[in-house]
Amino acid sequence: MEINSRSSRIFQLVSGVIFMLICALTLIPVLRVIAISFSSKSAILAGQVFVFPVGFTMEAYHKVFGNINFLRSFVYTIVLTLGFTAISMMMTILAAYPLSKKGLKGGSIIMTLFVLTMYFDPGTIPTYLNVKSFGLINTAWSLIIPGSLSAYNLIIMRSFFTSIDKSLYESAYIDGCSEWKALYKIAVPLSVPAIATLSLFYAVWRWNNVSDVLYYINKSNLYTVQMMLKQMIDSVKISLLEGKTSQLAADNIKAASIVISMTPMLIAYPFIQKYFTKGIMLGAVKG
Numbered sequence: 001m002e003i004n005s006r007s008s009r010i011f012q013l014v015s016g017v018i019f020m021l022i023c024a025l026t027l028i029p030v031l032r033v034i035a036i037s038f039s040s041k042s043a044i045l046a047g048q049v050f051v052f053p054v055g056f057t058m059e060a061y062h063k064v065f066g067n068i069n070f071l072r073s074f075v076y077t078i079v080l081t082l083g084f085t086a087i088s089m090m091m092t093i094l095a096a097y098p099l100s101k102k103g104l105k106g107g108s109i110i111m112t113l114f115v116l117t118m119y120f121d122p123g124t125i126p127t128y129l130n131v132k133s134f135g136l137i138n139t140a141w142s143l144i145i146p147g148s149l150s151a152y153n154l155i156i157m158r159s160f161f162t163s164i165d166k167s168l169y170e171s172a173y174i175d176g177c178s179e180w181k182a183l184y185k186i187a188v189p190l191s192v193p194a195i196a197t198l199s200l201f202y203a204v205w206r207w208n209n210v211s212d213v214l215y216y217i218n219k220s221n222l223y224t225v226q227m228m229l230k231q232m233i234d235s236v237k238i239s240l241l242e243g244k245t246s247q248l249a250a251d252n253i254k255a256a257s258i259v260i261s262m263t264p265m266l267i268a269y270p271f272i273q274k275y276f277t278k279g280i281m282l283g284a285v286k287g
Contacts, residue, residue, distance in 0.1 A: 037061070037255035044251060060256035069220065070228050077225040078264065080140060081206045088148045088202040089195060092157050095149065097183050100161035111158075114151045128215055142216035143224070147205070153198045160194040161187055196275035204265055229257040 031051040036044060040055030048054045064070060095114075099107050122130075127146060136142040164187060172182050188195070210226040217223060223231075233254050 033255045033258050036251060037259050039252075041252065060252035061260075063253060064229075064232065064256050064260060067228075067232070070225070070232070072221075073223050073228040074225045074260075076222075077207065080143060080224065081203050081264075083140075084144045084148065084206040085199050085202045087144060088150070088153075089199055091149045092153050092198060093183075093188065093195070096154050096157035097161055097187055098179075099154075100158045114154055118151045124215065131216055137216055138219050138222065140222065143206075143212055146212065147209070150202070150205075153201055157191070157194055157198060160191050164190055193275040196272040200269065200272055203268065207265060208261075226261060229261055233257060 028051060032049070035049050035051055035053045037060050038053035038056055038058070039049045040057050040059075043049050043054035098104055099111055101107065104110075131137060131142050131146060134145075136145065168186050168190075169182055172186060177185070208226065210224065210230060213222075213224050213227045217227075233250075
């Protein structure tokens with residue numbers, strides 16, 4: 001008994017040290033970027049910046065936020081992300097709920113077709129032609145519809161619905177409850193952890209994705225914040241090559257851009273963190 005207890009303590013100690021090292025390796029690059037964004041050029045030149053700002057300054061942020069197009073793009077991206085997440089979750093729930101029913105005819109075939117999309121990518125050109133044929137080029141819908149349903153998220157949502165006690169549905173059906181009512185009165189309220197988790201997945205994907213903006217959008221008023229940041233960094237690089245700015249200014253702006261782009265997700269995560277582990281674990285184990 002004492003040997004087992006000692007082994008357990010050693011295991012916990014070693015595990016704790018390993019996880020602390022992993023956390024440090026994860027956090028140090030982020031802290032360094034934040035520190036650079038707030039540090040003076042002279043401090044960066046002297047190599048004094050590591051994880052804490054040196055010569056605190058907001059110059060890089062003034063330059064980024066001084067661009068009115070950037071501010072408009074920032075607000076637009078927030079609205080786009082919220083709309084995309086809402087539509088994606090609605091489609092995921094409406095697809096996962098019937099597929100969670102064992103009595104659905106052809107359900108296994110439909111589910112197989114969804115799973116196949118995880119392994120076989122149609123390609124960029126066919127997808128572009130498809131989006132163009134629907135007249136979605138240079139519209140916000142081109143950034144919403146093509147990626148609005150993830151097969152991976154659908155599987156998690158379906159597994160969560162499957163884990164709900166069948167007796168709850170049976171009692172509701174006896175009382176004359178329809179499938180629609182069972183969905184929003186039973187399934188959805190009991191699946192809040194999964195819904196919160198998948199909403200985060202969808203929101204992060206939409207917020208960080210810039211490839212579809214490159215493919216489908218050529219109007220600057222429809223650029224997302226990630227695209228605007230990319231253009232700002234590219235312009236700094238061009239100015240650097242032309243000798244109009246210094247490498248330090250480029251590093252400052254790039255660091256500030258990274259901090260700005262990750263801030264909304266960092267703010268949103270704590271509010272749904274309590275659902276995250278439960279949503280992933282139950283959705284993955286049940287099935």
